[in-house]
Each structure stands twice: as C-alpha cells, then as structure tokens.
Amino acid sequence: MRITTTVNGEPREIDDVWEGESLLYALRERMGLPGSKNACDQGECGSCTVYLDAVPVCACLVAAGQAQGRDIITVEGLAERDTLHPVQQAFVEAGAVQCGFCTPGLIVAAHDLLARSLQPSDQVIREALAGNLCRCTGYEKILDAVRLAADRLADASASGR
Amino acid sequence: MTTPTKVPTGAPTETASTAEGRIGDSPLRPDGVLKVTGEFAYSSDLWMDDMIWGATLRSPHPHARIVSVDIGAALATPGVCAVLTADDIPGRNAVGLEHDDQPVLAERVVRYQGEPVALVAADHPEIARQAVKKIVVDYQVLPAVTDGRQALDPSAPKVHEHGNLVRHFKIRKGDPAPSAPVVVSLDFEVGMQDQAFLGPESGLAVPAEDGGVDLYVATQWLHVDQRQVCQALGLPPERVRLSLAGVGGAFGGREDLSMHVHACLLALHTGKPVKMVYNREESFFGHVHRHPADLRYEFGAEADGTLVYGKVEIIFDGGAYASSTGAVVANGATMGLGPYRIPHVRVDCYGVYTNNPPCGAMRGFGCVQAAFAHEALMDELADRLGLDRVTIRQRNGMREGDENITGQRIDSAAPVAELLQIVRDMELPPSASEQRDLRDLPGGVANSTHGEGVVRGVGYAVTYKNVGFSEGFDDFSTARVRLEITGGEPVATVHTAAAEVGQGLITVEQQICRTELGVERVVVHPKDTQVGSGGSTSASRQTYVTGGAVKAACEAVRQRVLDRAAATIGVAANTLRLDGAKIVAESGDVVAALADVLGGDAVEETVEWRHRPTQRVDPETGQGDAHVQYAFSAHRAVVDVDVELGLVKVVALDTAQDVGKAINPDAVMGQIQGGSAQGMGLALMEEILVRDGKILNPSFTDYLIPTILDMPPMKIEILEYADPHAPYGLRGVGEPPTISSGPAVAAAIRQASGKALRRVPIRPEHITAS
Ligand code: FES
Ligand code: FES
Numbered sequence: 028m029r030i031t032t033t034v035n036g037e038p039r040e041i042d043d044v045w046e047g048e049s050l051l052y053a054l055r056e057r058m059g060l061p062g063s064k065n066a067c068d069q070g071e072c073g074s075c076t077v078y079l080d081a082v083p084v085c086a087c088l089v090a091a092g093q094a095q096g097r098d099i100i101t102v103e104g105l106a107e108r109d110t111l112h113p114v115q116q117a118f119v120e121a122g123a124v125q126c127g128f129c130t131p132g133l134i135v136a137a138h139d140l141l142a143r144s145l146q147p148s149d150q151v152i153r154e155a156l157a158g159n160l161c162r163c164t165g166y167e168k169i170l171d172a173v174r175l176a177a178d179r180l181a182d183a184s185a186s187g188r
Numbered sequence: 189m190t191t192p193t194k195v196p197t198g199a200p201t202e203t204a205s206t207a208e209g210r211i212g213d214s215p216l217r218p219d220g221v222l223k224v225t226g227e228f229a230y231s232s233d234l235w236m237d238d239m240i241w242g243a244t245l246r247s248p249h250p251h252a253r254i255v256s257v258d259i260g261a262a263l264a265t266p267g268v269c270a271v272l273t274a275d276d277i278p279g280r281n282a283v284g285l286e287h288d289d290q291p292v293l294a295e296r297v298v299r300y301q302g303e304p305v306a307l308v309a310a311d312h313p314e315i316a317r318q319a320v321k322k323i324v325v326d327y328q329v330l331p332a333v334t335d336g337r338q339a340l341d342p343s344a345p346k347v348h349e350h351g352n353l354v355r356h357f358k359i360r361k362g363d364p365a366p367s368a369p370v371v372v373s374l375d376f377e378v379g380m381q382d383q384a385f386l387g388p389e390s391g392l393a394v395p396a397e398d399g400g401v402d403l404y405v406a407t408q409w410l411h412v413d414q415r416q417v418c419q420a421l422g423l424p425p426e427r428v429r430l431s432l433a434g435v436g437g438a439f440g441g442r443e444d445l446s447m448h449v450h451a452c453l454l455a456l457h458t459g460k461p462v463k464m465v466y467n468r469e470e471s472f473f474g475h476v477h478r479h480p481a482d483l484r485y486e487f488g489a490e491a492d493g494t495l496v497y498g499k500v501e502i503i504f505d506g507g508a509y510a511s512s513t514g515a516v517v518a519n520g521a522t523m524g525l526g527p528y529r530i531p532h533v534r535v536d537c538y539g540v541y542t543n544n545p546p547c548g549a550m551r552g553f554g555c556v557q558a559a560f561a562h563e564a565l566m567d568e569l570a571d572r573l574g575l576d577r578v579t580i581r582q583r584n585g586m587r588e589g590d591e592n593i594t595g596q597r598i599d600s601a602a603p604v605a606e607l608l609q610i611v612r613d614m615e616l617p618p619s620a621s622e623q624r625d626l627r628d629l630p631g632g633v634a635n636s637t638h639g640e641g642v643v644r645g646v647g648y649a650v651t652y653k654n655v656g657f658s659e660g661f662d663d664f665s666t667a668r669v670r671l672e673i674t675g676g677e678p679v680a681t682v683h684t685a686a687a688e689v690g691q692g693l694i695t696v697e698q699q700i701c702r703t704e705l706g707v708e709r710v711v712v713h714p715k716d717t718q719v720g721s722g723g724s725t726s727a728s729r730q731t732y733v734t735g736g737a738v739k740a741a742c743e744a745v746r747q748r749v750l751d752r753a754a755a756t757i758g759v760a761a762n763t764l765r766l767d768g769a770k771i772v773a774e775s776g777d778v779v780a781a782l783a784d785v786l787g788g789d790a791v792e793e794t795v796e797w798r799h800r801p802t803q804r805v806d807p808e809t810g811q812g813d814a815h816v817q818y819a820f821s822a823h824r825a826v827v828d829v830d831v832e833l834g835l836v837k838v839v840a841l842d843t844a845q846d847v848g849k850a851i852n853p854d855a856v857m858g859q860i861q862g863g864s865a866q867g868m869g870l871a872l873m874e875e876i877l878v879r880d881g882k883i884l885n886p887s888f889t890d891y892l893i894p895t896i897l898d899m900p901p902m903k904i905e906i907l908e909y910a911d912p913h914a915p916y917g918l919r920g921v922g923e924p925p926t927i928s929s930g931p932a933v934a935a936a937i938r939q940a941s942g943k944a945l946r947r948v949p950i951r952p953e954h955i956t957a958s
Contacts, residue, residue, distance in 0.1 A: 045314060061198070061233035062226020066386040066436070067468040071888035074386060102226035111224065119220035122854045125862065126690025127223030128386040128436030134224055150627055157897045160888065162386050162437050163690050165861035166896040 032094045034058060035104030044091050051075045051086035053094070054101060062102040062131050066160070073159035076132035077101045083139045085158075102131035105138060113183070114138045114176045121172035125163035133159045137173050145181050147173070196236040196392050196461065198229030199404055200431055200714035202681075203694055210703040211916055214854035217695045218712070219688075231406035231433035232465045234392035239461040240269055242447070242454045243316035245306040245323050246473055247298035250543040250881025251332035251345070254296055254305070258324040262308060265322060267315040269458045272307045276453065279422030283445055285412065285548070289348060290509040292420045292449045298327070299347055299508035300545055301882050302473030309454040309462055332543035334881045336482055336505035339540040347508055347541035354506050354539035355514045357521040359810030361593055362532035366497035368488025372568045376485065376561040377947040379875035380505075381478035383550050384893050387436015389474050390465040393451035400427025401452045406435040408442045410685045411721035420449045421456070425717070428452070432715035438689035439866070440549030441475040443726055444511050472886035476511045476548030477876055479504040479539075481520070481557035485565045488532075493573050493580040497532035498525045498593075502558065504539045504547070511548030513539035518659060519554030522594050522805075522814050526562040527604045527652035528584040533593045535810065543881045549726055551866060552926040555653050560871075560948055563649040563931035567938070577935075578612050578648055581605075585650065586820075595811040598818060601909030603846050604650055607822035610844035611648065614903050617840045620644050620828045630828050630835035632897055641832040644839075647935025650822040651927040654815035655920030656729040660804040663729070663816070664796050666720030667737035668713075671705060671745050672790035673783045678769050680705050680742075683713035686722030686734035691922060692855040693730050697738050699852060704742030706768035720796060728819065728920025731851055736915040737797035744793035753785045800913055817911060821845035821924035823864065823932035826900075829940040834952025836872060836937055841929060842903040848911045848919035856921050860904050863925030869894045871930040871937075875949050 030053070031040050041057045051068070054060045054077070064074035068087045075086040078100040079093075105112045111119070114137050124130050133156060140147060140155040147155070152173050161169060209215025222228035259271040274281055274295040281295055282288040294305045306323050310316035331345045338344050339352040346352060391405030400423055407413050410430045418428045435442070447464040454462040466474045486499040502520050506513035521537035550556075570580040585604025591597055620629070620642050627633055629642060657663035668683040680701045688694045698710040715722075722734050746766050753771045754761035763774045771780040805812035826840040841864055850856045873892040877884040885891045910917025930948065938945050941955045 045312070047314065055233070056235075059235075060226075061229070061235070064230070064386070064436075065232055065388065065465070065467075067888045069468060069887060069889065071468075072386065102224075106225050111221065115221075115224035118224045119216055122214075122217075122858055124217065124220050124223045125692070125858055126385070126387065126435060126437040127219070127228055128230065128690075130223050131226045150625055153896045154627075154633070157895050160386065160893060160895060162384055162439070162866075162893060163862045164858055165863075165865035165894075165902065166899045167861045167902055168858060169896065 028092060030091055030095050032097055032099055034060065034099045035101060048091045049087050050089040050091050050094050053091040054086060060101055060103055064128055064131055066128055073136060074129055074132040076135040078135065083135055102134050105134065112138065113179045114141060117172040117176035121168050121175055123164060123168040123172035129159060129161040133169060137176065141177055141180055146177055194236065194394060196234045196394065196404060198234040200433060202714060203712040205698050205710045208708060209699055211699050211851045213699065214852050215695060215699065217692055218698065219694065229434050230387050230436050231404065232388055232390040234404050234433055234463060236392065236461040239392065239463050240309050240311055240458065241313040241316045242451055242462045242464040243308045243313065243320045244304050244450060245320045247294060247301060247303040247305055249298060249327055249329055250301045250334065251330040252298050252327040253330060254294060254298065255326040255328050257306060259306065261322040262319040265315065265319045267311040268308060268319045270309045270454055271323065272453055272457060276457065277420060279420045281420065283416040283420055284510055285444055285512050286514045287510040300543055302545060304450065307450050307454055309458055332881045334542055334544055336503040336540050336542060339542045340538065347543060352541045354510050354541060355517045357517045357537040357810060358808060359521055359533050359535035359593055360808065361595065361811065366488060366532035368496035369491055370489045370572060371486065372565055372572055373486035374565055374568060374946060376483040376564060378481045378557040378560055379949055380480040380878060381550060381870045381874050382472065382876050382891060383439035383441030383475065385437030385439055385441055388466045388468065388471050389446040391433060391447055391451055392461055392463045393455035394461045395455045395459050398427055401455055402429045403448060403452055404431050404433040405448055406433050406442060408438050408687050408689060408726055409724040410687065410715065410717050412724065413445060413448055414717050416445055417449050417452055421452055430717045432687055435687060435689040438725060439551045440553065440726055443549040443724060444476050446474045468888060469886045472883060476546045478550035479506060479516055479547040479557065483557065483561040485561045487565050487569055489569055491573065493569065493575050493583055495528055495530045495584045498530045500524050500535045502537040505542050505544055506539045507542055507544040507546035509546045511546050513548065516554040519654065520558050521810060523555045523652060523654065524558040525593055526559065527586045527650055527820060529586060529590050530593060544878055545883060551863065552923050553727065555651060555927045556930065559649065559651050559927045559931045560934060563935060567935055578608050581650055582608055594805055594814050596813045596815065600911040600913065601846055602820060603907060603909060604820060607820055607844040607846065608648065608650055610905050611822050611824040611842050614824065614842045617826055628837065630830040630837040631833065636833055636835060637830050641830050642828050643831050643940040645827050645829060645936040645940025647825045647932045647939055649928045649931035649935060651924055652818045652820045653923045653927055655732055655817040655819050656727050656799055658802050658815045660802055663723060663733060664798045665722045665734040665737040666794065666796050667734065667741040668719050668792065668794040669701065669738065669741035669745050670790050670792040671749065673786055677709060678707045678782050679709045679711060680707045681711045681713055682738055683719045684722045684734050684738065685715055685717060685719050686730050687715060687725040689725050691859060692852060693734065695855065696731050696735055696851050700735055700738045701742055704739055705746060706766055708768065728922040731918060732914055732920055733799060736799065737795055739915050740797045741793050741795040744795055745791050748791050748793065749785060753780050756785065817914060817919060819846065819919040819924050821928045823928040825932035825936040827933065827936040827940055829937055829955060831941055831955065834955035838868060838900045838933060840900050841868060843925060844905040844907065845924055846907040846909050846919060847921050848914060849908050849917040850906055851916060851918055856906060857904055859921045860925045861902055863922060864902060864929040865894050865899055867926040867929030868933050871933040871948050871950060873949050
C-alpha cells in the first residue's frame with residue numbers, strides 16, 4: 028500500500044508498505060529516520076515516542092497505515108536547524124544521556140510535558156515520564172534536565188521571547 | 189589494511205571534542221548532541237541499500253536431541269535468500285568466552301530453550317521471521333536438569349559429556365574447625381536478573397572483496413568477538429574486521445556473542461550485507477543473564493560482634509554453557525564474605541551447568557548475589573547480640589593493610605567504617621506520617637493506602653568489588669595517539685578498541701589527552717579492530733586500563749615531541765614541557781612552537797599498557813593475590829512498606845563510594861545513580877521467571893525494571909583516596925553501587941516488615957505471608 032503523510036513538516040510518500048508494518052518501522056526503515064528507537068517493539072518502553080497529530084504515541088503500536096494523511100513529528104524534527112530545543116540542550120548539559128537509547132523518546136515526552144505545563148513539580152514530571160524506561164541513569168539526571176528545561180522555558184516565556 | 193567494499197549508513201565516525209576539560213573536570217560528552225537529536229547511529233540503525241535481513245530459529249525445548257531439520261519450505265518462500273544450519277559453518281562450530289563449549293548453531297542436541305538452531309536471510313524482516321517458522325525440526329525431548337543444586341548430584345542428567353561442574357572454587361584459611369561463642373546462619377536465594385539494556389542485539393555484516401567480512405556490531409569487547417568469529421568462520425583476523433556500532437547499554441550482557449557469527453555466515457553465504465535486530469522477546473533469549481544463586485552462610489563471632497569465622501557454600505546456576513561462569517565463581521568466592529576481617533574461612537563456591545538459560549556477566553559479577561547473603565547475616569548477628577547494625581559492620585570493616593580472605597593485603601584505602609558513617613549521618617527523609625503527597629506512598633497512583641499499614645524501615649549495606657580482570661589474566665589495553673597540526677592548531681587523535689557503551693569512556697579518553705598533551709582538540713577515532721585490543725568494557729576496568737593506555741601513549745608522544753624540540757634547540761629534553769601549541773622551558777619561557785617542531789609531520793605512538801599482575805590462587809586453599817584493585821561503597825536505603833498489601837516504596841537510596849580520583853565527576857555520579865537503580869531493581873522486582881527450563885516472562889510487560897516513579901532521590905558522597913598503583917589514583921566506579929544498593933533495600937524492608945525475607949526479588953506475597 029502507499030502512504031502519504033507529513034513528517035517533520037515535509038510531505039512524504041512511501042510505497043509497498045506491508046499491512047502489519049508499524050509506523051516505527053516505516054519511519055526507521057523506509058523514511059531514513061532512525062532517531063525514534065526500537066527498544067521493545069511492544070509498547071512498554073517509550074523509546075519510540077513520536078507526535079501523531081500533536082499527540083505523543085508509541086510509534087511501535089501504531090500501524091503505518093494509520094499515519095495516512097496525518098502529521099508526524101519525530102525527535103529529528105525538534106531542533107531548529109542548528110539550535111537545539113531547550114529540552115534537548117538541557118539533556119546534554121544535565122548529563123541525562125548515557126547510552127542514549129531512551130533519549131529520543133524521553134525528549135519527545137518531556138517536550139510534550141513542557142508544552143502543557145510550565146513549571147511542573149517533580150511528581151508531575153515523574154508521572155509524565157513514567158512510560159519511558161531508562162536503564163543507565165537511574166533517572167536523577169533526567170529529572171535535573173527536565174527541571175532545567177522548564178526553568179529556561181519559563182524564563183523565556185516570562186521575557187516574552 | 190584492507191578497506192571494506194562499502195560502508196553502511198550509520199557506521200561509526202570520528203567523534204570530535206566539543207568541550208574543554210581535563211581530568212577532574214566534567215566536560216559534556218561529545219556524542220550528547222547527536223543522541224538528543226536522534227542522529228546518533230546505533231547498531232540497529234545501520235543501513236545499506238542492498239541489505240537483507242537475518243532471523244534465527246531457536247529451540248523450544250530446554251534439552252532435546254535434534255533428529256532432523258527440514259529447511260525445504262523455508263527456502264522455497266519467496267523473498268528468502270538463504271537458510272543455514274550447523275552443516276553450513278565453515279570453521280569450528282564452537283565458541284565461548286572461557287571455554288569453547290557453545291555451538292554457533294545447535295548440532296544434534298539443544299541444551300536450553302532459545303538456543304539457535306537455524307538462520308534465515310530474506311528481503312524483509314517479516315519474511316525472514318515467517319520463513320523461520322516454516323523450518324521443521326524433529327526434536328526428541330530429553331530429561332532436563334533445571335536446578336543448580338540438583339545438577340551436582342551424580343545421578344542428574346548431564347548437560348555436557350564432561351559433566352555438570354563448571355568450576356569449584358575453594359577457600360581454606362586459618363583453623364579448619366573454628367568455633368565461636370555466637371553462631372548465626374542463613375540460607376539465601378537470588379533470582380535470575382537480566383541486564384535489560386535498551387538497545388537490542390543487532391548489527392550488520394558486509395561481505396568484503398577479499399572473501400572476508402566487515403561486521404558492525406554493538407559489543408563490549410571487539411577483539412574477543414573477533415577471535416570467536418574467526419574461529420567459527422575459519423578466517424584469519426585480517427579478513428574479519430569488527431567496528432563498534434552505537435551501543436545502547438551493555439551491563440555485561442554483550443560480553444558473549446549474540447548475532448555476530450550468524451550475520452557473518454548469512455552475509456558470506458548470500459554475498460549481501462545482512463542486518464539482524466532482535467526484538468525484545470528474542471533479546472531475553474539472546475544474551476546471558478545474572479546467575480541465580482543458592483547460598484548457605486554461617487558466621488561465628490565473639491560476644492562483642494568481632495567476626496571469628498565464616499563458612500559459605502554458594503551454587504551459581506550457569507545454565508547450559510559456561511560463558512564467564514568460572515570468573516563469576518571466583519568473584520563470588522573471593523569477595524563472598526564482604527569487606528570484613530575474618531581470620532578463619534571456609535568457602536565452597538560452585539558454578540554448574542543446567543538446562544536453564546545461560547548465565548554470565550552482569551554488573552557486579554558474582555559479588556551481587558553474595559552481598560545479599562553476607563549483609564543479611566551481618567544484620568542477623570547484630571540483632572542477636574543487641575548491637576547496632578552499622579556499628580557491627582564498622583567494627584569488622586576492612587582497613588588499609590588488612591588481609592582479605594585470600595590472604596591478599598589491601599594496599600590502598602579501605603574506608604569501610606567511614607563510608608558507613610557518611611551514609612548514616614546523611615539527613616533522613618521526612619517520616620511517612622509527614623508524607624506530603626499520597627502518590628509517594630507504597631502503591632503510588634494506585635491509591636491503595638492513605639498511610640494506614642505503612643511502616644518505615646532503614647537498611648544498610650557495604651561492599652567491595654575487584655576492578656579489572658583477575659587470577660593472572662593478561663589484562664591489557666592498547667592505545668594509539670597521534671599529535672599533529674591541523675588548520676594551524678594542535679590536534680590529538682586517540683584510537684582504542686575499548687567499547688563505549690554509554691558510560692562515557694570517549695569523554696575520559698579526550699580528557700586524558702588534553703591533560704597529558706595540553707591540547708584542546710581531541711578526536712576519538714572509531715572503535716575497531718584496526719588497533720590492538722582494549723580489553724573488555726566490564727569489571728569497572730576501562731577508565732583504569734584503557735585510561736592507563738591512553739595516558740601512556742600520550743606520554744610516549746610527548747617524549748618524542750620534546751626530544752625533537754630539544755635536539756633543535758640544543759637543550760636537554762627533560763627541561764622542556766609541552767603545553768598545547770607551545771614548548772615551554774623550565775624558566776616558563778616559550779622556546780618553540782609545536783607547529784615549528786612538527787612541521788607537517790604527525791607524531792604517533794601505540795602503547796600496550798598493563799596493570800600490575802595478579803596471581804592464580806592456590807587451588808586447594810584459594811590463597812593468593814587474585815585481584816588488582818578493590819573499590820568500596822556503602823548504601824543506606826529508606827523504605828515505606830504497606831505491610832498489609834506487601835507494597836514497597838523506596839523513599840531514599842543514599843550512598844558513599846571511594847572512587848580514588850573522579851576523572852569526570854558528573855559521569856561518576858551517573859554511574860552511581862544508574863548502578864544503584866539496577867541493584868534496587870533486583871531487590872524489588874527484577875526476575876526472569878524460569879519454570880522447568882522455560883522463561884515465563886520475556887517482555888518488558890512482565891519483566892519489570894525500575895521506572896522514574898520507582899526511583900527515589902539519591903544523596904551521593906564521593907571520597908577520593910588515591911590508589912598509588914593506579915593511573916591518577918583512580919578506582920573503578922561502575923559496579924560497587926549495583927552491589928550494595930540491593931542488600932540495603934532488602935534490609936530496610938526486613939526492618940519494616942519484621943519478616944526474614946531470604947530471597948530476592950522480594951515480592952508482595954513474601955511480605956504479607958504469615
Ligand atoms: S519500542 Fe515502542 S514502546 Fe518500546
Ligand atoms: S541512557 Fe541508556 S537507557 Fe537511558
């Protein structure tokens with residue numbers, strides 16, 4: 028089957044997609060966008076989190092066909108040219124990245140949280156990221172990163188930028 | 189050097205430095221930006237235009253004879269390019285880390301559920317998976333041995349012709365029949381833990397024009413993989429080139445081969461690049477796990493708590509193949525009584541074959557299981573004597589200059605008492621009754637209690653862990669460092685084969701080059717087998733051993749540069765030093781520019797570096813200097829337990845650790861935080877459930893690892909008592925936190941619940957059982 032979607036702002040068309048193929052497979056293996064990760068392929072780890080029409084989903088649980096005509100944003104689409112999004116910048120600075128396999132999913136999940144909630148409490152951050160497994164960090168520096176990004180985004184919005 | 193025919197997308201590239209920072213600083217990791225933008229390529233992201241996909245048929249039985257294999261239907265499937273069995277292996281069908289006892293593809297017999305039997309390559313991964321199901325294997329099921337203790341019974345079914353014993357490690361020290369006024373004992377059981385790294389086993393094998401193969405793979409030790417791949421393919425090392433693809437965590441689970449030989453076989457057979465990626469279920473079958481252990485402990489002590497003797501029996505269930513069981517057994521034995529002074533010791537530590545999933549390396553390597561038992565027994569002894577649980581550990585804790593149970597003198601800091609004191613003195617979290625948020629109580633958002641039935645508990649544990657490879661192993665690393673002027677600036681390039689698995693080794697390699705050469709720009713060459721072995725990324729050894737090699741190679745480069753400058757200027761080289769772009773005299777004057785000294789030349793040195801040798805121990809007494817260095821840590825866990833429902837919330841997990849010298853303090857913290865989480869996971873939730881040799885929970889739905897909701901805040905204090913024998917005085921960091929955190933959590937739950945809890949992971953039903 029043929030699928031037409033918008034990915035990171037660009038119209039995309041892919042052919043010969045199989046019935047059972049996931050959106051994750053289509054992104055990674057057919058569209059050259061391997062940034063979304065495949066740690067479990069069963070909806071349990073969050074490493075494949077992408078926006079589907081502005082709602083974060085596990086791309087491994089979405090059939091590629093369901094993306095027909097919809098708008099997808101992946102981790103590759105969050106930075107503005109050479110400028111990292113504040114969430115990405117904070118993950119780098121806070122040392123929230125070790126192996127980094129969880130990182131793309133966490134970045135999208137944290138990006139979504141901070142789009143909804145300006146100064147989330149630790150409890151709110153923990154709940155928002157509860158579906159994203161990380162095996163390396165013990166999550167402390169991930170919390171640090173989200174707090175740092177939240178502060179910077181709040182400052183930026185206070186100063187009207 | 190033969191260059192590969194084609195290079196895949198996602199092949200490793202040079203990593204340039206993006207930050208300043210010498211040792212003791214915490215520069216940002218150079219791959220951080222790539223990782224947050226999704227551009228960093230992992231082994232599962234490798235891609236080539238004409239690549240095809242491999243898949244593996246695995247045994248459904250823990251023990252069976254293979255009567256026949258029919259590949260006809262699979263091979264006839266449209267889109268299938270090859271179906272291979274043991275008959276198609278050109279070299280030796282035997283690999284392994286310590287013993288070559290594991291077939292690449294099973295031949296005649298399968299010894300565990302999940303053992304690879306056949307391979308398929310096809311155009312699409314789904315076609316390959318479906319074709320795998322069409323392979324017809326006729327099995328004759330054999331009786332299986334699935335219990336470690338039973339495996340030692342002479343009447344048990346034999347897993348291998350040579351019997352079921354992998355190794356028996358004995359320690360006999362002091363009085364063979366000691367007695368003491370106070371005797372405590374316990375039996376303990378530790379379940380099978382999984383490394384659960386997030387990046388699945390994967391890689392890409394590319395057939396080369398010279399008849400060899402280029403393998404891009406996520407691993408912990410390229411050269412030990414290369415040796416085994418060569419052996420199975422019957423090819424010389426020049427024709428089997430390995431490169432480290434991006435690694436999504438390891439924790440011991442990538443020390444053994446997974447898809448390495450399989451992808452190479454398919455690539456050589458089809459003449460096409462072959463990619464293999466396990467899914468999570470296959471990953472649970474595709475790598476070794478932490479050994480389950482059956483432990484029997486007895487301590488004798490004086491009335492004041494001073495330890496007199498320890499008697500220990502440990503059985504590690506190694507599963508169907510040896511992997512690194514022998515070394516795990518040595519660790520379990522030699523560190524089996526914890527960081528305590530004990531004059532009279534008897535240890536019998538066994539590693540056995542069973543028809544369970546193979547077990548091997550995982551962070552903490554043999555010490556983790558033992559620590560649960562010796563720390564539970566120390567609490568028992570304290571309670572029996574009415575002593576404080578921290579005080580009794582401090583009274584018996586090792587100090588510098590003490591002899592451990594193998595007769596090795598601890599010849600650098602052993603701050604057991606101090607580490608315990610630090611964690612004891614840390615501020616405690618608010619009590620359960622002051623709990624500000626119901627979601628912080630056991631059960632969390634499930635809202636299962638409003639505080640009724642919730643009891644607070646505090647537990648302590650301390651450990652020591654060997655760093656590096658032991659028992660006389662030739663444990664070296666190789667580093668190649670080049671210094672040259674590029675674009676008017678000095679640039680160092682460092683090339684090692686030591687695997688970066690997420691821990692931050694590449695950052696440390698750059699820091700060392702900056703420290704030793706005074707340069708700013710340091711390029712890390714891709715990790716591959718075009719340079720000598722870096723040894724394994726395990727045993728907390730890379731910063732020590734590869735760090736030592738990089739330091740030594742920098743020193744050699746620096747010496748050559750200074751010799752050259754000295755000859756030109758006409759002074760003695762030892763009166764000069766190198767500081768980035770400048771050659772500086774004793775007076776502090778700049779006497780030459782590096783650019784002038786080097787001209788267009790590059791100065792390059794390759795150094796093989798070894799830590800001081802260790803010894804094989806006496807086989808009858810276990811005595812000897814088995815290990816090169818010890819690293820110490822202590823944990824305090826605070827838990828709230830809902831004693832009615834058996835639910836546990838870890839409220840705090842605080843720790844102190846001596847790291848000798850923190851080469852990168854932020855990365856050290858990251859190791860301690862992540863390591864502590866894994867230890868806590870084993871205490872509370874992580875177990876591969878195996879019944880009659882079969883895994884019941886091969887998924888992240890049923891094998892639980894800590895989430896961000898499970899992890900408490902962690903207070904961490906780092907001590908830096910330099911080890912005079914180690915580069916920069918550093919100590920390995922990665923493993924101790926995984927060892928002492930779990931036993932501290934278990935102790936806290938015991939205190940809160942009043943239950944003995946002699947098994948981990950501790951499940952709700954253990955807490956509520958009457
Ligand atoms: S890969 Fe989609 S949730 Fe794990
Ligand atoms: S950084 Fe490795 S899984 Fe999160």
